[in-house]
Amino acid sequence: MRMESEDIQRDNVAKIAALFPNCVTEAQGEDGHLKKAINFELLKQMLSDSVIDGDEAYEFTWVGKKASIVEANRPIRKTLRPVKEDSVNWDTTENLYIEGDNLEVLKLLQESYLGKVKMIYIDPPYNTGHDFVYPDSFIMDNEDYNEGTGYFDEEGNVNYSRENSESSGKYHSDWCSMIYPRLLLARNLLSDDGVIFISIDDNELANLKKICEEIFGEENFIANIVWKHTQQSKNDELFFSRQYNHTLVYATNKNNVARFYFERTEEDNKNYSNPDNDPKGAWRAGDVRSPNYRRTLCFDIVAPNGNIIKAPANGWRWSEESVKEKISTGEIKFKDDYSGIIRKIYLCDQPGRTPENLWEGNRFGTTRQAASMIKDLFDGIQVFDTPKPIELIKSMIQLLPDNNSLVLDFFSGSATTAHAVMDMNAHDNGQRKFIMVQVAEPCAENSAAYKAGYKNICEIGKERIRRAAKKIHEDNPDATFDDGFRVLKLDDTNMKDVYYAAGDYTQEMLPGMESNVKSDRTDLDLFFGCLIDWGLPLSLPYTSETIDDCMVHTYNDGDLIACFDENVPESVIKTIAKRQPLRAVFRDSSFASSPEKINVGEIFKSLAPDTRVKVI
Template identity: 35%
Template sequence: MKKIDINSPEAQSADLVAGNIEQLKALFPELITEGPNGTAVNVDVLKALVGDQTVTDADEKYGLNWHGKRRARQLALTPSTGTLRPCPDESVDWDTTRNLMIEGDNLEVLKLLQKSYAGKVKLIYIDPPYNTGKDFVYPDNFQDNIRNYLELTGQVEGGQKISSNSEASGRFHTDWLNMMYPRLKLARALLKSDGVVFISIDDRELNNLRTVANEIFGEENFVATVSVVNNMKGRNDKKHVAACHEYVVIYAGPSFQSNGLPLTEEQRAAFKYTDEKGFKYALRDLRKRGGPDRREDRPNMYFPIFWDEASGRCYLERQADSDIEIVPLRGDGSEGRWRWGIDKVRKHLDWMHPKRSDRSGRLDVEHRLYLDTSIAIDDDIEEEDEDDEGAIERTSKPKSVWFGGEFSSDSGKRALKELLPGDAFDFPKSIEFMRTCVLLGASSSDIILDLFSGSGAMAQAVMHQNAIDGQSRRCICVQLPEPLDPTEKKQKGGAALCDKLGVSRNIAELTKERIRRAAAKIKADNPLFAGDTGFRVFKLDHSNIRAWNPNPADLEASLFDHQDHLLEGRSEADVLYELLLKLGLDLCVPIEQRTIAGREVHAVGGGVLMACLAEQITGEQVEPLAQGIIDWHKELAPAGDTTCVFRDSAFENDVAKTNLAAILEQHGIQNVRSL
């Protein structure tokens, strides 16, 4: 039975360096060699593979560099020593929900999520602290970031203070970039190939963010920088120009397809015609306008359409001398082209509606644009025009400027104050802004990750949108439990609410309370909605597995203290969820319990993980316990290999431990581990 200690792969978050080396090895095995410290990459072979001129470590190269970038990159690759401890008492609908609210430093949380959620997140929203020169709450500690996090949030004594990132410090941009770089790097690894990232930002760091994001996500995956008008009055903190907008920078995976936005009432009004089956449609020019709209651009999309004016029917071959020939002509009379190819037009001749221009009297052709997505163009006809938006467009393409009262900070504040009193959040994002991001990037049961959750607006927006369209998007919120100071004017209301609720004075408590109240409001406003309005709460902490940290002055006592590899005060649930996380299972995966031989046994994910974390297992219990686990394992019939875990100190002696492992292995459960 293999023992899991603090250095075992099963006890650590994903080793991203090892993963990178494995990918290189799969592509170019000759790159991997042995160095003085183990596995290494042969740079000379790399140069030979790609050519000396394409490998550079020169100072003069395009990109953004700053003091600490190398360390920030290394910080992203360093495995976490933490865990996420379950808090059912602070959760809503723990047994059924698939939403998560994680209280902790998002850098460590991102590391811990790698095994379970790598390549599974459809939409990531990032609203980082803007670089204003005020208190800076994310000074990462390279040596022990968990300890650093606990000290910053007042959970252990240490006296660390939140740093001030003023422009006078000389590291104004550097500190912000060092904070953002590893988080973006880790977030990228969670994104699906068809996923999308929305990052809110203001003028101060926009250019730096774009350059860093180009490096991490790839410049070819940049979608847009959208201006969001959120304060029409303008903010007076600018010296010469009152800022009335901020930005959302969008990057997407190579196979991302935008969902578009629902049509406005004005847009829907254009679908004023009804066909013989009662389906609504609008009329759209068949002639290509703008861009490559000349005949020479797409010669095969220039052809005549013949119109029998008496019957109103269109043909691709002349039927009678009286038929009128219509060809695509541009505004200046030169030859243009149609949007559709000849095969597609032939399939839908009954959709063609010739019209005469009011100004020139020249004939053009319009085609039907159906509102209902069930009216589909034949799938066997390939779209010939890459710029064609299709004849079944029921959504609209978003513009690069988002404006309207629904996007304003005032709207965000009103929505928040409906649920929480006080002014703990300066500029909460509006629900409509968040919903717009969700509509564009996520649907069905997609996972949405909100890295800096703040007031919890994204969680409310996801639940609200699910209530509107009946879908089941999932939300993972991460928020630092940043302390609230009741002596500070802007934090006084939030601190008072925490006192009223009987919880710790920190931002994460307000985040959770806002989500609870938003969920209740959504259910009350939508009585027929039976979707998920709950969330599971987890809190970042040191690993449940005790690290070897001997006292040189009393080694005997140190050895005695480390007989049990698990920290005192940790529950079975704490240990179980750490195993689940470190083995790469979803934090909302189903968990079943059975009592076997007087001991509670857990089956996670249909038997992928089975665990008995009882504190004592006697020799007499070994055989019935093993047989019960084997029988249950056969019932569950998991698709993959099963890992079975026990508490190492629980066994009466080594014989009992060896016998239990042997029985399980004889019946096909090969991965038997102890903690």
């Protein structure tokens, strides 16, 4: 098995090769071996009618952009290790909480969740000059990396409190290089009708919009939601009291996204009435004026009593033929005194209320309300300073017509998104699932969270989900929803270096390398490593059983069966093969000799010819 994330650069080369085979050549890789590469000069010639020659072109770039693209495509040798003791309802839940740098986690999720996420919400660090900036090594030059100009402390650990000062020459570049590869990878996970919501303030709004236009396409921009996050005026602001943040909304393909509606409230319906007992039900008067002047829409309408009704200044909304048809069907009626016309808009024809792009705090929550909620959840301790309100995230989720969708947040912070998903499910019997991703950023030692025993943000997020689920059950005793989550932690690969580079080891070194698996890894570690490598979801049920003194693991009723024991007997191999799983995995040390390993292939050819068998 490959045991490393997908090589996106290699896949892209293969796609170009399928279209332009003459543009594929060979180049020497970093390891000294030849690999396929693209002759860009020849490719440019092949596309000469579309290429803009010369130096002038409309483009958006910054120092480090190319490096960030390369990093997004570069495979990694890492894995996700299960942490059952931190999880809730491990065996039954379909929710995930993943600890680790989100760039690397997104790489590992590329195959398992390709095109499966309906909604992404992220609240990335705002570039205020004081907030945490992900210290990705690829955005630093060698001097930064080696001498540690703020990215690392004296012991070589990541400095999460580093300030990205506006006086820095890479102030905007660092932030752009941080967000760009993450959004590139995130787009791959969105379904064809998926949408992403990204919260941001004024500092990087313009740059984020340009980045999103590159990654998602300008044509897939849906909205810029302005959220009024505070009701209080800030007198310490120099020019204006800033009371809002932005949320950019983009789609994978806007043509596939169902129209957005909010559920109608009594407030929305109060203007509807039925004075003429229309059988279609409640209605209200609609505008009959054209929004833009057109000469052809300026005509007189003759009322049944002979009264002449003149067109408004811009003309009517419809042509003369359409007006006559709408009068005949009753969609347009005359006023009682025949002085004008009224268009009927029926409540029954309104599936909901089209959402505005200005979201006021009294309906969508404020930062103060969010801070108060999390403080109440944690028994009066302010463990997180700037959470988003669940009303804000719930409103985004409500716009999705599917209540069985997968929601991803890879800057999960205090896990507001998980809280919102569970709360929505409790109220509408939905089956939404969540994936939370968060790096274990340490809590400051002088913070209330640290003093309360929470050493990093992940500990806060996991505990918030536990407490939120309990509170939702208390408030909704009859509700049933998935209140658990599986915890996985990003870690180095399960395999020793010899697994990837056996040719680098001599015969004399082999006696100390009987196993190519690291000694601290369990069956469950290997099992989930195989799920990632084979591109299977990480949230489905599995069982473990003992067969002839060997532990056998079955995933989702046969999507994968694995046995990692030493010297697995033939009887166990045959039992697994008779179940005809889609995939079967063994360790190299499961077989005492090469003939035994060959025999496994023959057994599966005979009993389960369609099963894919691999050895790690």
